[in-house]
Amino acid sequence: MxxxxxxxxxxxxxxxxxxxxxxxxxxxxxxxxxxxxxxxxxxxxxxxxxWNFAASRIRLAKLADNPAFGFVHQYQLPSDCLHLRQLNSPDDEFVVEGDKILTDRDGASAVYTMKVTxxxxxxxxxxxxxxxxxxxxxxxxxxxxxxxxxxxxxxxxxxxxxxxxxxxAEGREDNIPSDPWLEARGIHGMDSPVWRA
Known part of the structure; x- marks a missing residue:
């Protein structure tokens, strides 16, 4: 059943x-x-x-307004996000405030736990x-x-x-891969391997 x-x-x-x-x-x-x-x-x-079954990856939507202080950029938190696991790299610092993600990372992507119903x-x-x-x-x-x-x-x-x-035991979470478009414009730091099962 x-x-x-x-x-x-x-x-x-x-x-x-x-x-x-x-x-x-x-x-x-x-x-x-x-x-x-x-x-x-x-x-x-x-x-x-x-949980692996609830993992999701997304390139975040950057918001026009910057944080008043503390961080350089802010992004919209995905509407189905229950827990933000990491940004592009495990070393990327961020905070979640309300429905926004504040970070110094430009061109941020995220791995998060989505609401699976x-x-x-x-x-x-x-x-x-x-x-x-x-x-x-x-x-x-x-x-x-x-x-x-x-x-x-x-x-x-x-x-x-x-x-x-x-x-x-089903795999491990690595960094989010590079974005060629950003790298072509001199924005680096996203050159980590994808998930490997």
Whole structure:
């Protein structure tokens, strides 16, 4: 069976020993609680680790206005960005302020964690970690037991450790490659290799 929002919720509910749901539109306490927590927990777990399935690369849109101080340039943060991992090089300094990226890098590109909402795209290790975190967040509402909540948090931390090991074995993140157009104009510093799996 393909991964779905309901399946992930039921994995979490099963860990809590609660009734399973058939739909997120159910009127049951379990479905209402799943609806309350699902999106926020998904995004939180996506931010916790640089998941390969959620990686995206983009050449950033430079904004006309420069920062008042501290940095030379500012760029628009991608609308689907949950966590900015790096700019062209791991050495590039930057800060995220609101929906803007401030940096001294001209012609900046970025690697970031995007907001993935389609469960079919989730890595199996992410699904297990997500379900454990969802169970931890819902435990008090569903079971009324702080002991169960602590148990689920431990399960989540263990699931994340396993997921990190599995995910990191699939490749490593290197610098973003050169842009010939910029190099032809004498703007260097983007001559690093691409990702290699």
């Amino acid at each position: 393909a991964v779905s929002e309901v399946k992930i919720c039921n994995l979490a509910l099963r860990k809590l020993g609660a009734r399973l749901i058939e739909s997120l539109s159910d009127s049951s306490q379990e479905a209402v609680t799943c609806n309350l927590f699902y999106d926020q927990v998904r995004d939180a777990v996506l931010r916790e680790h640089p 389609n469960p079919v795209l989730f890595d199996p290790s992410f699904v297990m970690a997500f379900a454990a975190r969802l169970a931890a967040e819902m435990a008090d509402d569903i079971t009324g037991s702080t002991t169960k909540a602590r148990e689920m948090w431990t399960l989540y931390l263990n699931a994340m450790q396993s997921a990190r090991l599995a995910d990191s």
